[in-house]
Amino acid sequence: MFLATSNKLKRLVCVSLIQQVRIEELQRGIADVAALLDDLPSGFRLLVDLGHLESMENGSATEIGRVMELFDQKGVELIVRVIPDPTKDIGLNILSLFHYRSRPRTVTCETMSEAVEQLSF
Numbered sequence: 001m002f003l004a005t006s007n008k009l010k011r012l013v014c015v016s017l018i019q020q021v022r023i024e025e026l027q028r029g030i031a032d033v034a035a036l037l038d039d040l041p042s043g044f045r046l047l048v049d050l051g052h053l054e055s056m057e058n059g060s061a062t063e064i065g066r067v068m069e070l071f072d073q074k075g076v077e078l079i080v081r082v083i084p085d086p087t088k089d090i091g092l093n094i095l096s097l098f099h100y101r102s103r104p105r106t107v108t109c110e111t112m113s114e115a116v117e118q119l120s121f
Contacts, residue, residue, distance in 0.1 A: 002029035006036040011044040012119065013037070013071070017053040026063035033070055042075025045119055046104075049082045050089075051112070061095060068099035079106040080115045 001018040002025040013036055015029075037044075071079075079096075083089050089108075096106060109115045 002026050002032075004029055004032045004036055006040060008039050011040060012047060013040065013044060013076075014047045014049065015067075016049040016051075017056070019052065019054045021053065021056045021060060023057050023060055023063055026060060026067065030063070030066055030070060033067055037070065037074040040074070043077045044075065045078040045080065046071055046076050047080050047082070047115060047119065048092075049112070049115075051082050051084050061091065064092075065095055065099045068095060072100045072102055072104075075102070076100075076104045078119070079104055080118045081106070081108045082110070082112055082115045083108055084110050 001016075002021055003016040003018060004013065006013045013033070015033075079100075081092060093106075100106075107115075107118045109118060
């Protein structure tokens with residue numbers, strides 16, 4: 001499952017990848033993300049939670065790149081990733097080099113508590 005939510009007051013977008021993620025879910029998620037970003041100003045923060053990710057369908061990197069480009073075009077300022085299990089890092093650092101032209105500050109945390117500290121709530 002690909003789940004995207006936002007908090008306009010906190011200028012925060014949250015994306016969770018949960019259990020088995022399929023390409024079709026990512027493709028539908030792009031429209032969800034676009035709608036969420038319409039309500040946010042440039043300079044928003046992004047929280048990406050991979051804590052419940054079990055697997056991703058082969059070929060998902062293309063769609064992940066498209067989502068990254070959308071965040072980049074809309075002006076993401078800070079990206080905080082929660083990756084408790086390093087073996088589930090799906091190559092986000094490499095994908096970021098190609099899809100985040102603005103080079104937003106990016107932090108990877110093991111726990112959601114660490115992520116909250118980085119987001120400065």
